[in-house]
Amino acid sequence: MSKVSEFVIGRLKGVGYALKGALLLLKTEASIQVQFGVAVFMTILGFYFNITSIEWILQFFAIGLVMSVEGMNTAIEAIADFIHPDFHNKIGFIKDIAAGAVFIAAITAVAVGLLIYIPYFI
Numbered sequence: 001m002s003k004v005s006e007f008v009i010g011r012l013k014g015v016g017y018a019l020k021g022a023l024l025l026l027k028t029e030a031s032i033q034v035q036f037g038v039a040v041f042m043t044i045l046g047f048y049f050n051i052t053s054i055e056w057i058l059q060f061f062a063i064g065l066v067m068s069v070e071g072m073n074t075a076i077e078a079i080a081d082f083i084h085p086d087f088h089n090k091i092g093f094i095k096d097i098a099a100g101a102v103f104i105a106a107i108t109a110v111a112v113g114l115l116i117y118i119p120y121f122i
């Protein structure tokens, strides 16, 4: 097999694993399921208010930011539980700062949502 074919097959396999990971997150993680529900609701709201292209872009970025950071948080929690299943202050610190990153992303998304939709309500 040529180097180019190997490269292309390798990348396609990578996309397959990533898709599997995204589906696993959706199937198993309650917080991702809630965020997916919010994303669907916000998309319906976007169609209802016929928001502008820029507002769609900002909304999709906000949704993507929250869900991807939540996915990373889940991965960090899984690594922490795997390497150290018992209680440890360092593990608590690691999990807390990973959760803090999700919080920052969520606050950002709420701010974006308010800035987009408040003008449609007043």
Ligand SMILES: Nc1ncnc2c1ncn2[C@@H]1O[C@H](COP(=O)(O)OP(=O)(O)OP(=O)(O)O)[C@@H](O)[C@H]1O
Binding pocket: 077, 084, 085, 086, 087, 088, 089, 091, 092, 093, 095, 096, 099
């Ligand atoms: N092994 C541990 N050692 C010390 N503190 C921990 C440990 N596991 C969890 N904690 C503390 O409990 C908090 C919640 O951890 P947990 O793993 O239950 O995450 P979670 O946010 O409830 O996520 P999920 O709902 O996805 O399980 C952490 O942020 C941390 O403060």
